[in-house]
Amino acid sequence: MSRRTRIVLALIAVYAIGMAALLYQLLADLDPRYRESAEEGLIETAQLMATVIEQDVEYGALPADRIGGIFRDLYARRFSAQIYNLHKTRVELRAYVTNRHGQVVYDSTGRDLGKDYSGWRDVRNTLRGEYGARTTRDVAADQQSSVMYVGAPIRWNGEIVGVVTLGKPVQSFGQFVSAARGNIISVGVVSALSALALALMLSFWLIRPLGITSDLLASLRTAWWHDDQGRRRFSPRRAWRALRAQARAAGQEVRDAIAGRNYVQDYVQQLTHELKSPISAVRGAAELMQEAGMPPEQQHKFAANIARESHRMQEVVDRMMELTALESRRMLQNQQRVELAPMLQELAAGARARAPRLQIDLRIEEELAVEGDAFLLRRAVGNLLDNAVEFSTPAGGAGADIVLTLARDGRMACITVRDRGPGVPPYAQDKVFDKFFSLARPGSSKRSTGLGLAFVKEIATLHQGGVSLRNAEGRREPGDDSARGAIARLCLPAVKS
Structure with a gap:
């Protein structure tokens, strides 16, 4: 919390x-x-x-x-x-x-x-x-x-x-x-709820005077759709989902308004901590390059170091801006039907091209679709798949290195990405979705910006879904590595075919 x-x-x-x-x-x-x-x-x-x-x-x-x-x-x-x-x-x-x-x-x-x-x-x-x-x-x-x-x-x-x-x-x-007691309880409860509602309304008014009405109307407009004959129809389910998203976004906004100062402080502290290391590296390399008589190969090495750390800082800033923009979105404005199977096929093909050494399998158990932003959904699944690629090592023909699965779980469409990497250490299992938290990649000490999974979590929340990451469970047989690795699971409300 x-x-x-x-x-x-x-x-x-x-x-x-x-x-x-x-x-x-x-x-x-x-x-x-x-x-x-x-x-x-x-x-x-x-x-x-x-x-x-x-x-x-x-x-x-x-x-x-x-x-x-x-x-x-x-x-x-x-x-x-x-x-x-x-x-x-x-x-x-x-x-x-x-x-x-x-x-x-x-x-x-x-x-x-x-x-x-x-x-x-x-x-x-x-x-x-x-x-x-x-x-x-x-x-x-x-x-x-x-x-x-x-x-x-x-x-x-x-x-x-x-x-x-x-x-x-x-x-x-x-x-x-007894009558007076009942009246006092009724009046007290109604007054308390009215005061609370008034406080929330006042908070909304102070935060964005015109935003509530426009967002509410925008959310209700998403409930209208056109059938195959081009006739305009109203979907109560879409309206209910849109209103739920609007209510959740309004509550989030009130919380941000109440604790806005702490929220900004957390962001500044996290960003400062993440940028401190590359800034120190750039500064040290620049100071060394100013020394007289440095061989050209050393200058080239330090220049490459400056370029690498500068690129890292730029990546952190860019990802942070993307995440901040995503968090500021109260709800999805332009929702559309997104067929998941074609999207996963395209993402799996791209991952195979980037990592030809890995065997990536795609398993579609059921053709499913969701309502949402296709670009954001593609980014979310792409981030999960990129994580799996970075943490996986070739199995040498003993089975798929990465398995991308689409299946139904009740009313949810669930996308599962399973790798056969080292898994998540126990100390990191509660932190993987925190901003700037990152684990070292196998075979190197490199770390990412630590914003990818936080980005996926925000996208899942906007789509009224959820995301989880856990270690694979199972009994290992001699020579079988199927129980190794981690399983990332993104579940979103499925729509009817």
Whole structure:
């Protein structure tokens, strides 16, 4: 994973963690706020009820019949109230009254009449002249059966002679909590995604204000094609592939914008490192040639060295410019159908002409075609074939030195180049596609620019494919070198015949 990708993913992760922490705090604070609101309403209602009861207290005796009549009439009332999404038709409030000893003299549910409630906090604290409240489950194992109770003192001649406690099932306002929680989650997720989308759009706008629309239209134009009768037709598959390529290119551009400085620094460091050696060689040769009395043959040798190193520097610069231009392409503009078999036949013939000492076999298992840039595809396969030629040694009639194969793998058209060279050392297997990484050729200490495989990787990515390079595997028999060498594999989405 590149540094740019890690930076982008880290920023997205920080944003996601921050939004998740904010949503978690809001959701955790939601239920207590609703409980506080419901408890505040219960306090006022309990105080009002206590005031009504105190009107009928005589010599400290509590009017249980009067209280029972009030609640009987209250439960009998029917009404219709639409509270947003809740339709309420009856009263869910419950109540009980205890005397000065904490004994229940009235219970609206009729379950606990005569019981001793002096141990409950709402009764005990209220009889002491303190605030008393509690939340208790009707069914111990059922959290949804919780009821919130609030007590209020009943006074006669300034003395507390009883307690009236009002209860409200938590489930009655819990549905509001659930609805609010769902709304907060929905709004939070939509807001987070909208903010992220806005940030991406803003990044696109800052990077290339007009590029997005033109690229999108260009990608959709590739979905139209002409059949054998010349009729214009639309291919949903081509449109989907073009949009995927555009999305991937846009994401790459955002990553480049975020980490552009590091990206440029990496390029400069790599290029400087690669040019340092030939520059030193040229400088040393030039200094030696300035010495008086140098024999002509030595001058010729150093001049040839200067020319060779200059050519190497020019090659590095040219390949680097090609690779940079390729990386800057967000998508393929002019795609066409490319028949792979004829292209491979031409490349194999060219390789045989350049390396007559090697036996190069071409195996076409199936006639396949892809959509893309024919020039770039030819360059990619040509680079793989050139690598195989440079690393191969003649087998002396024991089989093909290089095997170029075209075969289908699912929906992919795969081009395989196998050589019988020394293979890839273990330390280099994860670096072969890095820029400027190169291995010494067999029989010499020469190295390439190290940009060929990086070039192939960029071409494969542009064509929504992939490339790999691994050592050949297999059991060696005496005198059999078929298990030696490396296998390069370029896979691209195949199109229907």
